[in-house]
Amino acid sequence: MMNSVDSPSHASKLVLAEVAAIADRLNQLAFREGSYASALEWLYFNRYSQAEANEQLYAMNWPIVGIAVQGSKHMRVGEQIFTYGGARLFVAPISLPITFQTMQASITEPFLGIGIYLDPQRIAELVPNVYPQGLPPMDKREAGYVMDADAALLNAIGRLLECLSNPSDTQLLAPLVRDELYIRLLRSPVGVYIAETVFADSVVQRMTQAIAWLREHYDQPFKVPELASRIHLSESSFREQFKAVTGFSPLQYQKMLRLQEARRLMLSEGMDATGACRMVGYVSDSQFSRDYSRLFGDAPSRDIARLRIGSRPVVR
Missing domain, CATH: 2.60.120.280 (Regulatory protein AraC)
Incomplete structure (x- = not known):
């Protein structure tokens, strides 16, 4: 019973x-x-x-x-x-x-x-x-x-x-x-x-190392094979495992880091779009604007203006 x-x-x-x-x-x-x-x-x-x-x-x-x-x-x-x-x-x-x-x-x-x-x-x-x-x-x-x-x-x-x-x-x-x-x-x-995630040399631990590198160097260009080599994986295995663990490709992950930091810089520190674009590693204003609009749904200036009116926080 x-x-x-x-x-x-x-x-x-x-x-x-x-x-x-x-x-x-x-x-x-x-x-x-x-x-x-x-x-x-x-x-x-x-x-x-x-x-x-x-x-x-x-x-x-x-x-x-x-x-x-x-x-x-x-x-x-x-x-x-x-x-x-x-x-x-x-x-x-x-x-x-x-x-x-x-x-x-x-x-x-x-x-x-x-x-x-x-x-x-x-x-x-x-x-x-x-x-x-x-x-x-x-x-x-x-x-x-x-x-x-x-x-x-x-x-x-x-x-x-x-x-x-x-x-x-x-x-x-x-x-x-x-x-x-x-x-x-x-x-x-x-x-x-x-x-x-805390086991040395586990797949997730290696992805954590790659993520830590990307977070520290998000504003710098990088090559996927070089990052894969840094954590001792083949390029194909690295791409597969990174996507499985994070839901993103390495380049997509870096882009998200860049765009979110650019948004924070404009909203919290009053930086203009060009300054934020350069600060996070973009070399093309038009590419930055296209990527930003694709992610956040509007051009940088209009998005920031809307956020300021709505007092919505940008969470890091």
């Missing part, structure tokens, strides 16, 4: 209760519109009071786990679209250029979300305890993953938010709760993909 605690209906009630508790707490903590950091540098909040039916925002996502406890969101990585809300988590084990769109939100029930950055160094320290016999076989890798959160993981997120009410708890207890979250994630269905 199935124990009532383990029954699907009871489990669902526990999950829903945890989600409601997190939403209530987050509604108090995330009291202003937008995306912003909490007292913990690796934890941030989202609050949006209107859905962006026709507007998509662009960002450079660090390795992260995100949860939308109220409302829902679409995340697009390359050609893949991920939808999550309620008790569903979005996990991106590596840095990715993303497009995101809030699909469900209102003034009375705003979108409320949490993002927790993944610390590769700390995860590397925990992986041997979770996988003492090494990593199990993996299925096809994806640029991101969506999974259902269980009540225990949600409870840990709730306790993490509670730590923010006391400076001493924020300093002493929050890192311990974060370790618990990491362990629960590593033991989850997507845990092996998170763990793989």
Whole structure:
């Protein structure tokens, strides 16, 4: 006979209760519109009071786990679209250029979300305890993953938010709760993909090295074969694995980095389109304008003017 605690209906009630508790707490903590950091540098909040039916925002996502406890969101990585809300988590084990769109939100029930950055160094320290016999076989890798959160993981997120009410708890207890979250994630269905990112010479680790190089040298021209050689892969294998892990080709990834940085320079630092174009490595104004319009839906000057009127943040 199935124990009532383990029954699907009871489990669902526990999950829903945890989600409601997190939403209530987050509604108090995330009291202003937008995306912003909490007292913990690796934890941030989202609050949006209107859905962006026709507007998509662009960002450079660090390795992260995100949860939308109220409302829902679409995340697009390359050609893949991920939808999550309620008790569903979005996990991106590596840095990715993303497009995101809030699909469900209102003034009375705003979108409320949490993002927790993944610390590769700390995860590397925990992986041997979770996988003492090494990593199990993996299925096809994806640029991101969506999974259902269980009540225990949600409870840990709730306790993490509670730590923010006391400076001493924020300093002493929050890192311990974060370790618990990491362990629960590593033991989850997507845990092996998170763990793989910290294994030396794994495919994902090599892609992470390539991404780090691209992020540091995004404004410089490069040749794919040379970058492949840098991480000790053939060009064909590098192209295939990079696309599988990130959803982009290496050149597409660099272009996304350049255009998002150009947008930030124009919006946040008041740089004109020509200056931003040169700063991020473009040599042709017309090519920059075409690429920018293709990605953001409008010419640079009109796009920035619209963003300033709407006070929409450009997330890095």
